[in-house]
Amino acid sequence: MAHQPSEPGTTGTARRPGKKATRYAVPVAVAAVAVASVGLVPALADGGDPDLPDITAQELVEKIAASDVEHLSGTVKISSDLGIPGLGGGSDQNGGLFGGHSERPEEDGGEAAPQDGTSPADPSAKLPELVGGEHTLRVAFDGPDKQRVSVVEDTSEFTVVHNDGDLWSYDSASNTVFHAELPEPPKGREHGEGMPGSLTPREAAEKALAAVDDTTSVTVDGTTEVAGRDAYVLAIAPEDAADSTVDAVRIAVDAENGTPLRVTLDARGAGEPVLEAGYTKVDFGKPDADRFAFTPPEGAEVTEAEKLKERHSEKLNGLPGLDGFAGLGEDVEIIGEGWDSVVRVELPEGAMGGDKGLESKEAQSLLDAFTEPVEGDFGQGRVVSTTLVNALLTDDGTLYVGAVTKDGLLKAAESD
Known part of the structure; x- marks a missing residue:
């Protein structure tokens, strides 16, 4: 991938329609970025990358917003290295990525499903x-x-x-099936967003675009080739964010149809990318x-779930990687602005591990290690x-977490 330095005038800002916009209203967020006229100077191909027509960041964001691709199949490679010990990869030594389950059911010598x-x-x-x-994937x-x-x-x-209205999942390691009836998706959710936990490039790109606000620069960062297709590179980066650990989010956009x-x-x-x-x-x-x-495989144990409820939090919209705190309710607060934001969570009673809490021998051993x-x-x-x-x-029992430096995190906690 070619990473070009931004030329004068290529950096611009974009405002969302308001901090309360949900992360599901991505087409609205994308349109808001385009209206802001970000990145008016195009970046050209560099070295051996595809030689594509000039395009500005505004035009590229509009291209993503206008993409009408509904049919797609393929293979996705996901790699991550957040520097967390014990999250090294997908070895099957402990039951594969999903861990804790033998590939065969219990009657064939495998491990039984949990009884909780x-x-x-x-x-x-x-x-x-x-x-x-x-x-x-x-x-x-x-x-x-x-x-x-x-x-x-x-x-x-x-x-x-x-x-349609059914969600099925199958774990071959334990030969178990999970089934749930899905609620009607909110307007604007499409391209597979009804799939819980989907990590496709489109969903990742939409979350990044939904985070764009007046603390963000959006530029074109050259061209590249992905899966044999020519693509432009859109760079979303913090602007004047002293404490953010994020350098940039880069989205390779199909030059023909606008698909991330x-x-x-x-x-x-x-x-390397984290x-x-x-x-x-x-x-x-x-x-x-x-x-x-x-159709559930023969002999598979099927668990029926109650109808899933739609859960999302406007409060955490736009904080990279932190929307997993959406289910913690009113005990979640935001300290700071933009990319320097820190989430403050009052943990519920008992979350510290019962009577002994962090003073237990086991907890102290883990704390000392990590x-x-x-x-x-x-x-x-x-x-x-x-x-x-x-x-x-x-x-x-207060938790502070953010994509910020250690000093920035402590500063946020001190200001609370």
Whole structure:
């Protein structure tokens, strides 16, 4: 990928329609970026990259917004290295990416499904495990009502199928199935967003664009080739954010149809992207209908879920990687602005581990291995640091977390 330095005049700002816009209203957010006339000077191809017509950042964002691709299938490679010990990758030594389950059911010598009322095939628990290492996804989309995503490991596979109002997921390692009836998706959600935990380049790109505000620069950063297709590179970067650990989010956009083909997240001071999701193969033809049909395999244990409820938080819109705190309700606050923002969470009673809490021998062993003690006006606590995200847990059960430096995190906690 060619990374060109920004020329004078290529950096611009864009405002969202308001901080309360939900992350699902991506077409609105994209349009808002375009209206702001960002990046009016085009960047050209460099070196051996494709020689494409000039385009400005405004025109490229408009191209993404106007993309009407509804049919797609292909292979997505996801790689991430956040610098967190123990999240190294997808080795099958401990049950593959999903861990803890043998490939065979118990009667054949494998491991039984958990007896706590959950299902090993529940995608809400499985797909977040993609956060570490390298993983391969096979995907197929046919409009907003039909999607299929399979996470492929050496000796196991986890598949999620959305077909109209039904969500099915299958964990081959434990031979278990999870089924749920989906609610009607909110207007504006499409391109597979009904798939819980989807990590396709389009969804990653839409989340990045939804984060654009007046603290962000948007520029064209040359051209590249992804999965055999020519693409422009759109760079979204913090502007005047002293404490942010984010260098830039770069989106490779199909030059023909405006589909995001690859998204990379670069952290300041890191030699390689800390997160990359991109197609290695892509086909824009209509997938066969039978790819979205699902019948539980013979002998599989099926868990029926109650109808899933739509959950999202306007409060956390636009904070990269932090929308997982959406379910914590009114105990979540935001300190700071833009890319320097920090999330403050009052943990519920008992979250510190019961009576002994962090004073237990087991907890102290983990804390000593992965955190360092700190103190300040907030009292005493522990900091865990990664390449991208830093988190502070105080002794009184307050959690501060953000894509900011350790000093920026402590500064936010001091100001609280």
